[in-house]
Amino acid sequence: MNNAVEIRDGVAADENVVDAAQAILADLVAGGAALGWVDPPSKPEIATLLAKVSAASRVGDGALRLAYSGDRLLGLGYWLRYERPTHRPNADLEKLAIASDAQGMGVGRLLTAALVDSAREAGIEVLTLDARGDNANALHLYRTLGFREYGRLPGFVAVGERRYDKVFYMLDFRA
Numbered sequence: 001m002n003n004a005v006e007i008r009d010g011v012a013a014d015e016n017v018v019d020a021a022q023a024i025l026a027d028l029v030a031g032g033a034a035l036g037w038v039d040p041p042s043k044p045e046i047a048t049l050l051a052k053v054s055a056a057s058r059v060g061d062g063a064l065r066l067a068y069s070g071d072r073l074l075g076l077g078y079w080l081r082y083e084r085p086t087h088r089p090n091a092d093l094e095k096l097a098i099a100s101d102a103q104g105m106g107v108g109r110l111l112t113a114a115l116v117d118s119a120r121e122a123g124i125e126v127l128t129l130d131a132r133g134d135n136a137n138a139l140h141l142y143r144t145l146g147f148r149e150y151g152r153l154p155g156f157v158a159v160g161e162r163r164y165d166k167v168f169y170m171l172d173f174r175a
């Protein structure tokens, strides 16, 4: 799969990207993926989210990366600089998502590596992310790209009656 996969800058995400991204995210959330939504996100919600990331990326405050195989969107992810003035040198990586039938083939690794590269090139000092404690594949992926755990809130994530740890990872480009 790797050879056919292309990582593109999503700064000009159009309606086709919104539709394809919403389909991927809604399908993953419906299947129980730990992406921060309980119910599948709607198209207007994804349109608003991607517009916000695109606007941030135009001024160096974020980056949206899209993984394609030909014309098919396989996945997406983005980072955004923290808004709090004292946290501005740093950014948070969010909503990394690969279509369920394209998982386990190296696409997520390529996409995450591209996001890490773009954050480093933008001069970000510390790139953070958080993940649900049971998301072993994602946590393994992040660790093997250099992230390390800096904190954990036990039983913090509530999904119905179930409780999961919230795990915090960081990649310090100054180190």
Ligand SMILES: CC(C)(COP(=O)(O)OP(=O)(O)OC[C@H]1O[C@@H](n2cnc3c(N)ncnc32)[C@H](O)[C@@H]1OP(=O)(O)O)[C@@H](O)C(=O)NCCC(=O)NCCS
Binding pocket: 028, 033, 034, 035, 095, 096, 097, 098, 099, 102, 103, 104, 105, 106, 107, 108, 109, 110, 130, 131, 132, 135, 137, 138, 140, 141, 144
């Ligand atoms: C987590 C996710 C982004 C990883 O993307 P991916 O394309 O499936 O991952 P890759 O194929 O690049 O594999 C990366 C590593 O994760 C592991 N992995 C990922 N998916 C796997 C799967 N379905 N089965 C087994 N291992 C898997 C692999 O061991 C691999 O490590 P390796 O290269 O050392 O063998 C993707 O599975 C996903 O979208 N999951 C649902 C949404 C989600 O949880 N996002 C992260 C929120 S923090």
